[in-house]
Each structure stands twice: as C-alpha cells, then as structure tokens.
Amino acid sequence: MNKDLINFKLPEELKNKKIGEPTLISWVFPIEASSLISDYERTSGYYNEHFYFEKAVDQSSIYGIGEIVETFSSILTNATVAMTGPVELSSGLFDEKTNNTANWGNLDQSVSYLPKIIRTEKHLKQWVTINIVVKSNDDLRDVWVENMKELNVFFEIENTVNSLPTNILMKEELKVSEWLKTVSDCVAHLKESETLDKIVLARQLKVTTEKNIQPIDVLKKLRREQPDTYRFVVAKNQTYFIGATPERLLQATKEEFATVCVAGSIKRGKNAEEDFKLGTELLNDQKNVMEHHYVVKWLQEEMSQLTTSLEDNIPVSLLKNRDIQHLFLPIRGQRKSGISFLDGIKELHPSPALGGLPKEEATKWIREHEYYARGLYGGPLGWRNIVEDTGEMVVGIRSGIITGNTAILYAGCGIVEASIPELEREETKVKFQPMLRALGDEINE
Structure with missing residues (x-):
C-alpha cells in the first residue's frame, strides 16, 4: 500500500469542532489497499487480541485491533458505510450464569470492545476507521499524530505467520x-x-x-x-x-x-x-x-x-x-x-x-x-x-x-x-x- 495514503491529515471538519468533554472521534477513510483477508493474514500474528468477522452473502468483512478503554460522553463520526465508524465487536458466552468455562483459557469470559483501528471491506471496496478519545482540541491534535503512528505500524507489518502443513x-x-x-x-x-x-x-x-x-x-x-x-x-x-x-x-x-x-x-x-x-x-x-x-x-x-x-x-x-x-x-x-x-x-x-x-x-x-x-x-x-x-x-x-x-x-x-x-x-x-x-x-x- 502507498504510504502517502495512510498519512491522513486531521480533517478540517474536526479542526473546526469545539471539543470540551471526553469525545470519541470515529473517522472513516476510503483506502486503496489489498483485500481485507490479505491484511488479516499479514498482521493477525502481530496482534495478540483481535476480532475478525465476515459475511459471505454480501461480501462484507470487518477486522478490529486494539481497544478503546477511555470513557466518553459524546461521539463525532463521518461514517456512512455499514461496518465502519463506531462499531463494537462482541462474542458472548452461551450462558452468562454458569461458571464452567474449562478449556477456554484466555477466552473464558465474554468479549466486547470498540477497536482503535477497524479495517472494513464491502463489495471489494476498502475502508479504515480510526477511533480515538480526546478531551480538547489541543488533545485532538496530539492524539491524532500518535494514532497515525499506530496506523503506519499496521500497514507496514510484514507477514509474521509461518504456515506449514500439520498432521x-x-x-x-x-x-x-x-x-x-x-x-x-x-x-x-x-x-x-x-x-x-x-x-x-x-x-x-x-x-x-x-x-x-x-x-x-x-x-x-x-x-x-x-x-x-x-x-x-x-x-x-x-x-x-x-x-x-x-x-x-x-x-x-x-x-x-x-x-x-x-x-x-x-x-x-x-x-x-x-x-x-x-x-x-x-x-x-x-x-x-x-x-x-x-x-x-x-x-x-x-x-x-x-x-x-x-x-x-x-x-x-x-x-x-x-x-x-x-x-x-x-x-x-x-x-x-x-x-x-x-x-x-x-x-x-x-x-x-x-x-x-x-x-x-x-x-x-x-x-x-x-x-x-x-x-x-x-x-x-x-x-x-x-x-x-x-x-x-x-x-x-x-x-x-x-x-x-x-x-x-x-x-x-x-x-x-x-x-x-x-x-x-x-x-x-x-x-x-x-x-x-x-x-x-x-x-x-
């Protein structure tokens, strides 16, 4: 992928917003990129916690990494496409009332989070969503720069999985x-x-x-x-x-x-x-x-x-x-x-x-x-x-x-x-x- 395409500048629309409370910024960018499954294959070994979901009938898929842990009281987003923007990914227990989760190891509880980075594909078109929480306009500029660094890491990762046949x-x-x-x-x-x-x-x-x-x-x-x-x-x-x-x-x-x-x-x-x-x-x-x-x-x-x-x-x-x-x-x-x-x-x-x-x-x-x-x-x-x-x-x-x-x-x-x-x-x-x-x-x- 061309690195110029992931050097997203802070949108003018956000620069002009007055931010005075903890706010989730969920901003979506269309990108020219390889298929989402290719990005998943390339990066999934790098991220210990991630979530992949794919619906075959309408050729749509979503891949989330990182987790927003900060609380927020308002949301700003430009999302118009399904599976982009402020999307929570979750996998719940069959029975929340049972304590029996033997064999499930690190996944012995329900999983639910808003990812920091979301890759979306729909009908072969590609998007990336950036999710950040900021408290002020000055905070927005600093956090945006840091998030761009994380996004560049995502797109620069080389395949870390050594796929070999196993019996x-x-x-x-x-x-x-x-x-x-x-x-x-x-x-x-x-x-x-x-x-x-x-x-x-x-x-x-x-x-x-x-x-x-x-x-x-x-x-x-x-x-x-x-x-x-x-x-x-x-x-x-x-x-x-x-x-x-x-x-x-x-x-x-x-x-x-x-x-x-x-x-x-x-x-x-x-x-x-x-x-x-x-x-x-x-x-x-x-x-x-x-x-x-x-x-x-x-x-x-x-x-x-x-x-x-x-x-x-x-x-x-x-x-x-x-x-x-x-x-x-x-x-x-x-x-x-x-x-x-x-x-x-x-x-x-x-x-x-x-x-x-x-x-x-x-x-x-x-x-x-x-x-x-x-x-x-x-x-x-x-x-x-x-x-x-x-x-x-x-x-x-x-x-x-x-x-x-x-x-x-x-x-x-x-x-x-x-x-x-x-x-x-x-x-x-x-x-x-x-x-x-x-x-x-x-x-x-």
Whole structure:
C-alpha cells in the first residue's frame, strides 16, 4: 500500500469542532489497499487480541485491533458505510450464569470492545476507521499524530505467520458414553415434562496436531470450503475461537429486524440425485419437522414483540452447506420504536435452535446436566454500530477453541421426545466435519 495514503491529515471538519468533554472521534477513510483477508493474514500474528468477522452473502468483512478503554460522553463520526465508524465487536458466552468455562483459557469470559483501528471491506471496496478519545482540541491534535503512528505500524507489518502443513495426530470424542446417557435422560425428562418441548445438547471432539495450529490456515480453508457462511476469529493471547456458522441470530437495520430459523438437519448427498433425495427426506421427516416447527413458532412469537409486523407466506426451504443441509426459514419485520438492538438480542438468545423450549427452563437443564463447558460456543457474536444501533449478530456454532496444537470442537443437536441417542451422535459427527476439514482432516466422502 502507498504510504502517502495512510498519512491522513486531521480533517478540517474536526479542526473546526469545539471539543470540551471526553469525545470519541470515529473517522472513516476510503483506502486503496489489498483485500481485507490479505491484511488479516499479514498482521493477525502481530496482534495478540483481535476480532475478525465476515459475511459471505454480501461480501462484507470487518477486522478490529486494539481497544478503546477511555470513557466518553459524546461521539463525532463521518461514517456512512455499514461496518465502519463506531462499531463494537462482541462474542458472548452461551450462558452468562454458569461458571464452567474449562478449556477456554484466555477466552473464558465474554468479549466486547470498540477497536482503535477497524479495517472494513464491502463489495471489494476498502475502508479504515480510526477511533480515538480526546478531551480538547489541543488533545485532538496530539492524539491524532500518535494514532497515525499506530496506523503506519499496521500497514507496514510484514507477514509474521509461518504456515506449514500439520498432521492430525489424534481425534477423540470426549465423554461419549456420558453424553449418550444424557441424551437418554433428556428424552425421558421431555416425556415426563408438561412444559418442555426441546433441549439442545452439545458435545466435544478433541483434535491434537503435530505442530501448532495456525488460525489463518483454518480460516482460509473455512472460506474456501464453507462459502455461504459467516466466518469469524476471536483472538486473545494465543487462544482462538474460530468457526463458520450458517445461523444469524439477529440483524438490525434502522428500519428492520431480521432473524432466521435453522433447525433440523441431514447430511449432503454424494451426488445431485442422492442430495435431492436426502433433502426431500428432511423436508418430510417427522422428528426434524417437529423440531423446526417448535423453533419457528417461538421465533415468530418473540419477533412479534420486537416488530410492528412480520412478513408472512415465506415457505420453508433447504440451506445447503458442504457437509450438511438444514430446514431454513427467514423471519423479518419492521422495528418497533424504542426497541434497541441489544434488547432484541437479549430476547432471542439463546434461541430454541441452541437452547431449547421454553428458553429459561431448557437452559437451566443444560446448565445442570451437560458435561461440557460451552463457553463462547453458541453465544451471540458479531458487530454493532453504537450510534445507529444497527448491526448483525450470529450464533457461534460450527466452531472450536484453538490453543497451540490442540483444538476442542463443538457440535449440538436438538433433542425431542422422538430422539434416538445414537442417531443424534451421528448428526453431531456431520456437524464436526466443517472444522475437521479446516484442520486438515481427510474425510471420506
């Protein structure tokens, strides 16, 4: 990149502003630069804490480094493009009430911060956002100069990651017999309960490799092999939460709230004919249709509380990723006045696709019976513009936690009265495959 392009002078618009209180300056510049993924590959090894989020469907991505720790009482920004300006990046725990976060190391708590530097890409166009907090006009000039130095460091970093192929030494399904018993206990509990319809149970797969796992290599494989998903990396001190999720929790524009129901699944076929047959089977399978119906009904009821009206007559379709296909239904409506984006996230998380029905009762049962620490798995993850109250949060599934040469992968399945433990285990095996492929596993087609 041409260094002249990152020697941004203090804009005249800011020079003429009277600043007399702690103020966040969030200023956006269009730039001529390589792709965002190239910048991420080049710099991610340098920054111990960073956040990467990518939405494939509209070719948009955001990469944040550094953290604004100062408090402020006002905001000045020129942002007009989504994912630029005063954007908070966050990855929340599945269950904020649990203390069980074993295996999560440096990422054992929710992550949420406003980055100092934000790189954004949308439809192949590039931007950089500078976020600083100043108390006066004189302070602004000094802080601006210092921030330019940090920005130059970012653009001058040379690739620090030595990507070398690594072999998987071991794959171990953890606590399988205990998990199968939990599924059986869950089915029995559902049959006895007068209120519970569904509980989602997750399990773990431990992968050990010959050499340390390079997150950028995992991300690049996910981008190549899971093209229609949201990809993400949350990094803190050599611990990485990484994945490729198909599931949006909530998207907020100024006018609309939108979510999706992704529940009920079956593997992909080896050819077009088999794939069509399996998809048709899924659309007519009693257990999966029932599971999907529970989630749709709940989401429509919750979204009705957040919106003035919902779009109707949208048919259920199939969402197809490389290894798995799901029953899929988009749900959207006009935002009610006074309902914030965070209000909506609080209402929808955890959705029945990750927790169960009713939400509180199912989550409590999971907390008391599941052997595994879910941590950030299944939690809300994404971005929020703190001025416009817009953004998008996804559900952190098809994911794993990586430290050194070890990855703990997560997969879950919805348990209803008709569930059969061994079949649920097979379903989770399919859901492990995207991350296994990204780690270099050779999976028989």
